[in-house]
Amino acid sequence: MEVLMSLNCLLLLFCYGAFAQMPRSLIKFTQNGYEDLLVAIHPEIAENPKIISEIQAMFKNGSSYLHKATRQRAYFRNVTILIPETWKDSPSYLPVTKETFDIADLRIDKANPVWDHNPYTKQPGQCAEPGHYIHLTPEFITDDNVERDYNWGNAGRVLVHEFAHLRYGVFDEYGVEGDDSLPLFYLDSRGRPRPTGCSTTVRGYPLHKTSFKRCGRDRKTGLPDENCRFFPDLERNRAKASVMFLQFIDSVDSFCESSARSFYQRHNPLAPNMQNKMCDGQGTWDVIKKHADFTTKNNQEAPNADTTPSFKLIRRKRQTVNFEGMKRELEGRRIVLTLDLSASMFKNNRIFQLSQAVGNFLREVVPIGVELGIVAFSDNTTIWENMTYIDSAAIKEVIVKNLPTVYNIEQNTAIGKGLLESLALLEKDNQSPSGALIILVTDGEENVKPWVEVVLKTEKLQSASVTVHTLGISSAASKELELIASETGGKAFYFSEGHQSSSMVSILNTLTEDIQPYNGTTLSEIKSESIQLQPGGIHSGTVEVDQLAADGFEILLMYLTNEGYSPRGSIEFNVTNSQGVVIDSKHAKFKEDPDLGTIKIKGGGSVAKGTWKYRVRHTGYLNQTIHINFLTRKPKKSNDNVQVKTWASDPIVSDPQTKPAIIYAEVTKGKAPVVNAVVMATIETPKNMQQLLLKDNGVGADNQKEDGIYSAYFTNMKGDGRYGIKIQVQSNGLTKYRTGGGIGSFPRFPNLTKPIVYHVLPRFQRSTPGRAMRIVNALSSGGDWFAPSRVTDLRLTVYNYKDGTITLQWTAPGNDFDYGLAIRYEIYIATNWTDFSNNKTNIVTKASLITGTLNPSVSGSTETIVIRVANKGQGVVYFLGIRTYDSTNWSKMSNLVSVSMEDLQQPEDGMTSGEIGAIVGGILGGLLIICITGIAVCHQLTKSKRQVTKVEEFSHSQTKPPPPYYSTPGFHPRMDSPSVSA
Numbered sequence: 001m002e003v004l005m006s007l008n009c010l011l012l013l014f015c016y017g018a019f020a021q022m023p024r025s026l027i028k029f030t031q032n033g034y035e036d037l038l039v040a041i042h043p044e045i046a047e048n049p050k051i052i053s054e055i056q057a058m059f060k061n062g063s064s065y066l067h068k069a070t071r072q073r074a075y076f077r078n079v080t081i082l083i084p085e086t087w088k089d090s091p092s093y094l095p096v097t098k099e100t101f102d103i104a105d106l107r108i109d110k111a112n113p114v115w116d117h118n119p120y121t122k123q124p125g126q127c128a129e130p131g132h133y134i135h136l137t138p139e140f141i142t143d144d145n146v147e148r149d150y151n152w153g154n155a156g157r158v159l160v161h162e163f164a165h166l167r168y169g170v171f172d173e174y175g176v177e178g179d180d181s182l183p184l185f186y187l188d189s190r191g192r193p194r195p196t197g198c199s200t201t202v203r204g205y206p207l208h209k210t211s212f213k214r215c216g217r218d219r220k221t222g223l224p225d226e227n228c229r230f231f232p233d234l235e236r237n238r239a240k241a242s243v244m245f246l247q248f249i250d251s252v253d254s255f256c257e258s259s260a261r262s263f264y265q266r267h268n269p270l271a272p273n274m275q276n277k278m279c280d281g282q283g284t285w286d287v288i289k290k291h292a293d294f295t296t297k298n299n300q301e302a303p304n305a306d307t308t309p310s311f312k313l314i315r316r317k318r319q320t321v322n323f324e325g326m327k328r329e330l331e332g333r334r335i336v337l338t339l340d341l342s343a344s345m346f347k348n349n350r351i352f353q354l355s356q357a358v359g360n361f362l363r364e365v366v367p368i369g370v371e372l373g374i375v376a377f378s379d380n381t382t383i384w385e386n387m388t389y390i391d392s393a394a395i396k397e398v399i400v401k402n403l404p405t406v407y408n409i410e411q412n413t414a415i416g417k418g419l420l421e422s423l424a425l426l427e428k429d430n431q432s433p434s435g436a437l438i439i440l441v442t443d444g445e446e447n448v449k450p451w452v453e454v455v456l457k458t459e460k461l462q463s464a465s466v467t468v469h470t471l472g473i474s475s476a477a478s479k480e481l482e483l484i485a486s487e488t489g490g491k492a493f494y495f496s497e498g499h500q501s502s503s504m505v506s507i508l509n510t511l512t513e514d515i516q517p518y519n520g521t522t523l524s525e526i527k528s529e530s531i532q533l534q535p536g537g538i539h540s541g542t543v544e545v546d547q548l549a550a551d552g553f554e555i556l557l558m559y560l561t562n563e564g565y566s567p568r569g570s571i572e573f574n575v576t577n578s579q580g581v582v583i584d585s586k587h588a589k590f591k592e593d594p595d596l597g598t599i600k601i602k603g604g605g606s607v608a609k610g611t612w613k614y615r616v617r618h619t620g621y622l623n624q625t626i627h628i629n630f631l632t633r634k635p636k637k638s639n640d641n642v643q644v645k646t647w648a649s650d651p652i653v654s655d656p657q658t659k660p661a662i663i664y665a666e667v668t669k670g671k672a673p674v675v676n677a678v679v680m681a682t683i684e685t686p687k688n689m690q691q692l693l694l695k696d697n698g699v700g701a702d703n704q705k706e707d708g709i710y711s712a713y714f715t716n717m718k719g720d721g722r723y724g725i726k727i728q729v730q731s732n733g734l735t736k737y738r739t740g741g742g743i744g745s746f747p748r749f750p751n752l753t754k755p756i757v758y759h760v761l762p763r764f765q766r767s768t769p770g771r772a773m774r775i776v777n778a779l780s781s782g783g784d785w786f787a788p789s790r791v792t793d794l795r796l797t798v799y800n801y802k803d804g805t806i807t808l809q810w811t812a813p814g815n816d817f818d819y820g821l822a823i824r825y826e827i828y829i830a831t832n833w834t835d836f837s838n839n840k841t842n843i844v845t846k847a848s849l850i851t852g853t854l855n856p857s858v859s860g861s862t863e864t865i866v867i868r869v870a871n872k873g874q875g876v877v878y879f880l881g882i883r884t885y886d887s888t889n890w891s892k893m894s895n896l897v898s899v900s901m902e903d904l905q906q907p908e909d910g911m912t913s914g915e916i917g918a919i920v921g922g923i924l925g926g927l928l929i930i931c932i933t934g935i936a937v938c939h940q941l942t943k944s945k946r947q948v949t950k951v952e953e954f955s956h957s958q959t960k961p962p963p964p965y966y967s968t969p970g971f972h973p974r975m976d977s978p979s980v981s982a
Contacts, residue, residue, distance in 0.1 A: 024103045024489055025130070026080075027167075029293050032302040033077030034167075040082040040104030043518045044637065045138050047087040051108065054141045054155070055081060056311055061156025062163070063307040068253045069160060069243050070288070073299055075307040083315040085518065093315040097434050097465035098489050102513065105166060106134040106159075108141060113672040113739040114707075116754055117146050119158050120744030121165035124664060124709045125649065127279035128169040128287050134162040151747050153248020158745045161247045164255070168291050170284040171274035173198040173245040173256065174746050177753060179705075181698065181793035181895075185224045186272050189833035191877035191900030193223055195230035197982035198256040198268040198275070198283070202239040202246060204232035204982065220798040222900045230982070232748075240264040244275060244284050245982070246746060255285035268982070270833070270896060277792045277895055278703055321371050321431065323389035331369025332517045333437045334387070336422040340442035340473075341404055342378035343411050348497055349560055350443055350473055352597070355403045356558055357504035359596045362396045365512050367520050372399070373425050377418035378410035379448060387425060400596070414448035415440070415478055416455045423464060434465040437514065440484065441504075443473035452480040456487050469514075471495060471507060475686075475722050482651070492651075494772035496724050498684055499532050502769030503627040505558060510769065516636060524549075524643050525767050526630040527728075533618040533626060540615045545578070546764035548641050548669070549632035550609045555601040556629045557616070561594060570620040573599050578610025609762075640670035644766045646681075646727045654776045657785050660817065661714040661773060662701045665694050665727045669737040669761065673708025676734040683714065684724035690716055692819075694727075695860060699811045700789040700818030706738055713817035715786050717778040725773065729766040736761055786816035787889035788856075791882050794894045797864075801903045805850055806867045806878065808897065814859035815886045822856040822886045825863075828893070829880050831871070836879040836896070856884060872901035 028035045039055055056079075063076040082099050083090075101107065111117050117140050123131035139146045140155075152158050164170050175184035175196035185206070188194045195206065206215045208227050215228035237249050241264065242256040254260075256267040260283075267283030269276060279287055293299060319330045337358060345351040366372060367390075374385035385399055419440065426433035438461075446452055455461065461468065461484075468488040470481040473495050485492040491514075493507045512522045526549055531539045545553055559571045574584035583589055583601055591600045618624045634641045649662035663681045667674040679694040694712045698705030701713045741756035779785045794810045808827075814820040827844040830836040844867055846854065852865030869878060878899045884891040 025105055026099070026103065026489070027105060029074070030298070032074055032299055032305055034074065035077050037076060037079050037106070038082060038099055038104045039079060039106045039108065040099070040101040041084050041087075041138075042101060042107065042109040043084040043086045044110060045084065045108060048138065048142065050142045051138055052081060052083075052313065054143070055079075055108075058141070058155040058159050059309050059311075061154060062159035063156075063309050065154075065156050065253065066160045066163065067302075067305065067307045069255060070294075072301040072303045072305070073294060075305060076309040078310045078312065080312045080314060083313055085316055087315070089315060089317075090313075093313050095317040095434065096314050098467050099314060100514075103489070104133060106136065106162075108136055108138055111137045111139070112742065113670070115742030115744045116740075116752075118742055118744035118747065118752065119152065119162055120742060121162045123165050123169070123171070124666075124703060124707070124711070125169065126662070126703065127171070127282070128290065129649070130169055131166040134159075134166055151749060151752055152745055153748065157243075157247040161243055161745050164244060164284065164288070167293070168284075168288045170244060170255075170287050171278050172743075172746070173242055173268075173271065173273045173275045173284065174743075175273060176743060178741065178756065179698075180795050181272070182274060182277070183223065183272055183795075184229065186270065187222060187877065187898040187900050188270060189877070189898070191222075191875065191898070191902070193217075194271075195982045196271045196273050197230070197242075197245045198271055198273070199239055199241045199245075199264060199266055200268050200982055201264045202232055202249065202252075202982040203237050204230050207231055217904055219904045221796050222799065222902065222904060232982075238264060239982075241266075242284060248748060255288060256283040257285035258283045260285075269837075270898065271982075272895060274703075280790070280892060316435070319432070321387070321389055322429070323391065328389050328391070329369075330371060330389075332367055332515060332520075333370060333435055334426060334431075334433075335366065335370060335372045335515070336387075336425055336436065336438045337372070337374045338418045338422045338438055338440045339374065339376050339384070339404065340378070340413060340415075340418075340444065341376045341382075342413050342444060343409055344413075344444050344476075345473075347443075348474075350497075352405060352560060353504055354441060354473075355405050356596050356598065357508050358403055359400045359593075360505045360556065360558075360598065361508040361511075362400055363393075364523070365509060365515055366390060366396065367516055368392065369517075370515075373422075374399075374403075375418055375422045375425060376404060377414050377421070379412045379414060380410075381414065381417050381421040383421070383425060387428065387431075412448045413442060413444040413446050413478070415442060415446040415480065416450040416452050417448060419452070419455055419461065419468070419484070420450070423460060423466060426464075426466065436464075436466050438466055438468045438490075439471070439508075439511075440468055440481070441471045441473065442481070443477055445476065445478050446480060452478070452484060456483065461488050467514075469493070469511065471504065473497065473504075494722055494724065496684060496722065496772075498724065499530055499625065500682065500689055500726075501530065501684055501724050502528060502726060503530070503558060503629070505556065505627065506629055506769035509629075509631070513636075518636060520636055521552075521633050522636045522639060524632050524634065524641055525769060526553075526632055527765055528630070528726075528767055528769055529628045531616065531626045531628070533616065533624045535618060535620055535622070535624075537624075538615065538617045539626075540613065543612050543614065543630045544763055544765045545607060545609055545612055545630075546642070546762045547609050548762070548764065550603070551606040552633040553603040553607045554631045554633060555599075555614075556631065557599040558627045559597045559599075559624060561597040570618065571599070571624075571626070572617040572619065573615070575601065575612055575614040577608040577612050579608045581608070638670075642667065642669050642674060642729075642761070642764050642766055644727055644729050644768045646725065646768050648725070648773045650773070652774045652776065656715075656717060656775060656777065656779055660786065661775070662711055663692060663694060663714055663725060664709055664711045665729070665768070666709045667729055667766070668708050672737045672739055672759075673706065674735065674737045674761065675706045675708065675758070676732070676736060677710070678730040678732055679710040680728050680730075681712070681714075682726045682728065684726075685716075685718035686721040686723075687718040695818070697811065697860065699791075699793055700813060700859075708738075713786075713789075713819060715816045715819060717775055718781070720776055720778050722772055722774050727768045729764075731761060731764045735764075784816075784886060784888040788815060788822045788884035788886050788891040789813035789817045790892040791884065791894035794880070794882055794897050796897050796899055799899050799901065801872055801901060804869055804872050804901070806869060806880070806899050807864065808867065808880065808882075809862060809864050810882065810894070812857045812859055812861040812863050813884050813891060818859050821858055822884045824885050825854045825856060825882055826885065827854070827865075827867070827880060827882050829867075829869075829878055831876065831878055833877075833879055833898075836881070841881075869901065872903075874902050876901040 067075040121131040176182040209229040215224040241254040258267040269281040373387040469490045681692040683690040694710035701711040736758040740754035828841040830841045850866040882894040
């Protein structure tokens with residue numbers, strides 16, 4: 001029975017998992033130990049027992065290091081390793097329950113086109129929000145031709161660095177090559193160049209990245225030149241922090257903390273790194289100690305804990321079922337469709353649309369070789385279809401013909417009964433339900449016992465290791481659906497029935513990733529459209545079929561057929577491809593099912609690329625809603641298609657002012673990020689439709705530019721309720737995909753990072769269906785509730801000693817976070833870091849502006865101003881920051897910029913004594929380097945032939961120094977010591 005749901009209810013984890021990339025980790029944390037951490041090996045990785053032994057060794061080393069870094073409060077207690085089906089089975093492998101590669105915390109996979117073999121964590125969220133997963137390559141794990149320890153240090157320490165991203169939501173504390181907002185060096189409180197990092201006590205040497213000679217200074221900024229890199233001293237460091245900077249240094253075993261008693265652990269708020277950018281100047285331990293793992297009383301220091309983890313190896317065991325008197329081996333998961341047939345399903349043709357969706361799901365999504373059953377419920381339950389082995393398309397058609405097309409006259413909705421009946425069906429004939437999938441569809445609030453809450457408390461579904469996906473039809477669908485999905489590791493979806501909402505068919509198509517086996521196929525949506533046509537109405541449109549989508553191109557049109565909507569033959573549909581070929585009802589590829597109201601056109605291989613035209617004409621008697629989906633089907637294995645995935649920062653937004661909703665969309669070609677695309681979110685609010693442009697520019701809601709993840713704050717709320725989200729992506733002349741440039745865990749040698757290369761993409765379009773979120777306690781319209789976003793990319797582009805000017809650039813925020821137009825900027829300046837940190841600053845006036853304005857441009861614009869300062873010369877340092885005002889609210893202070901106003905220009909009549917001293921120092925440093933290099937080479941000659949060869953190769957390639965050279969002192973202009981601290 002349909003019951004209106006109170007808008008004051010707090011839905012638990014609404015649409016958890018409906019956002020494809022939201023993490024669904026199985027990790028538990030009890031009594032100082034992390035349990036059930038899942039490591040998964042991708043099926044395409046060749047079988048190698050060394051991968052397993054090296055994973056175990058890495059976790060053993062990492063566990064003790066994590067214990068020390070978290071001040072004896074956490075370690076890895078047990079780890080599960082998912083062995084792929086492409087590897088041989090072993091009696092020691094336990095069966096899989098609900099573990100899959102797509103929910104693994106650590107994924108062993110092929111090298112990423114951006115990061116190559118560098119370890120990294122996918123982390124698109126805000127400060128203290130968990131990452132999605134850690135990525136390591138099999139070459140890194142086995143140290144196969146990558147010199148792992150030499151390049152990154154101990155693998156266990158690398159693991160802890162990445163785990164801190166994943167679990168605690170902290171960020172890297174080093175600079176990023178080629179990113180002006182995250183420079184490799186900065187000027188400290190005394191105007192001296194220092195490497196970006198934490199803590200400031202890390203000793204090391206600034207050297208040219210390939211010649212390893214002393215660095216020059218950039219005369220525009222006073223920073224070391226673009227080829228300068230920081231090489232830490234591996235042998236004489238006393239620094240204790242930080243794990244998020246240089247974890248490979250032996251002395252480093254802590255996270256940076258703002259209030260640390262030890263100077264060697266103290267946070268560096270001046271460093272222009274991701275941690276300070278994203279966490280507003282907080283140290284990594286400042287963030288970590290606020291995490292739920294460290295705020296409970298059952299997790300105090302455990303100095304005597306045995307930190308040695310245990311390991312469980314699992315592999316999917318194919319179940320066998322009886323079918324026509326024979327044993328059949330299942331190719332995929334067992335599935336039960338649990339369908340609401342109560343009287344409310346009569347409304348809006350819900351029951352017919354449900355049959356359409358399930359019919360298409362059976363025909364196009366469910367693979368051959370699985371077992372499927374159907375349970376119907378209203379007041380009570382009915383087994384509509386017993387568990388049936390799908391061995392052919394003919395069996396599918398038998399089930400499709402038997403799908404329910406009429407509702408039950410019973411008024412009630414027994415969701416709890418339906419779930420228990422589905423579980424019983426899976427357990428019939430002593431079969432194990434472990435790993436099975438239940439898809440629950442309902443339009444009403446439950447009103448028959450047992451209540452869902454009670455069913456979940458008995459943990460029958462959880463203990464059976466069954467996953468439940470839920471689909472709610474209309475805003476009145478049960479508030480328990482999201483709880484069911486979250487408790488069982490499933491996904492929740494929402495079909496609003498609005499004219500612009502995605503169809504149920506589109507929503508169920510997204511389950512191909514969960515249901516299709518590794519060697520199966522996946523569906524990507526190119527375009528979808530919902531059309532309202534009056535009798536006699538005509539609609540025309542175009543769709544772009546790009547080179548990547550042409551192979552596997554499909555079209556699906558759905559219309560209503562019952563109650564006089566569309567008598568047979570009353571929907572006329574045709575398409576014309578880019579070569580002028582017309583496909584209509586007379587064409588062999590045109591397939592219509594008038595009983596289910598579907599028209600399908602399959603390319604049957606590669607089709608003509610370019611712009612296709614389509615036309616729909618309605619000759620029926622009543623207004624008609626028509627859904628058209630343009631799709632491309634690709635093999636899951638090595639899929640290099642352009643794909644789009646979407647999620648939200650929170651599936652339920654209960655405090656939108658302090659933690660507003662952020663909409664994310666990831667656009668990739670294979671695994672490479674697509675940049676400079678036009679990504680638009682269509683938001684279906686309870687009252688209207690809105691358009692929201694998502695950006696990948698590294699400011700505002702977006703934490704990293706050009707990573708293929710586009711995002712924006714959503715602030716224009718229209719009351720409490722469910723909000724539907726649909727993403728549409730269009731290419732333009734600047735759209736490309738990117739390879740190279742990823743750093744991940746900071747390597748000892750900067751030359752490991754491959755250069756960024758941009759690759760041209762053909763014209764394309766893509767979309768994603770069926771996403772949703774729920775907003776509770778929506779802010780009233782008319783109020784200015786949101787401040788502008790904090791500026792996080794304030795940077796010095798040039799200073800001019802002669803004119804006494806400083807040129808600054810940054811990206812304009814909006815009026816409400818990154819949306820709209822703000823009112824004014826205020827720029828703060830001080831000549832002393834202590835004064836600036838204590839808010840003892842001056843405000844830059846219009847009189848000090850040479851060019852530029854303090855009036856903000858439109859959000860996303862690049863702002864540039866030139867300021868004249870009062871003082872200049874040796875030892876004169878300025879600190880600057882900026883805030884933005886929107887007529888009511890002030891933004892937080894931006895990242896800070898420090899500028900030294902010393903004269904670095906070459907005088908016409910000779911060099912300064914300081915520059916002469918620098919050159920002399922460089923010569924002496926060069927002699928010292930030559931001497932030490934000679935000693936190093938002699939030392940190497942006493943070692944194995946392999947090591948000698950490595951030194952000789954280095955001498956010719958000049959890509960990285962051997963270990964003794966790596967610790968050799970270098971010199972830097974204007975520095976008092978041959979070594980420098982971070």
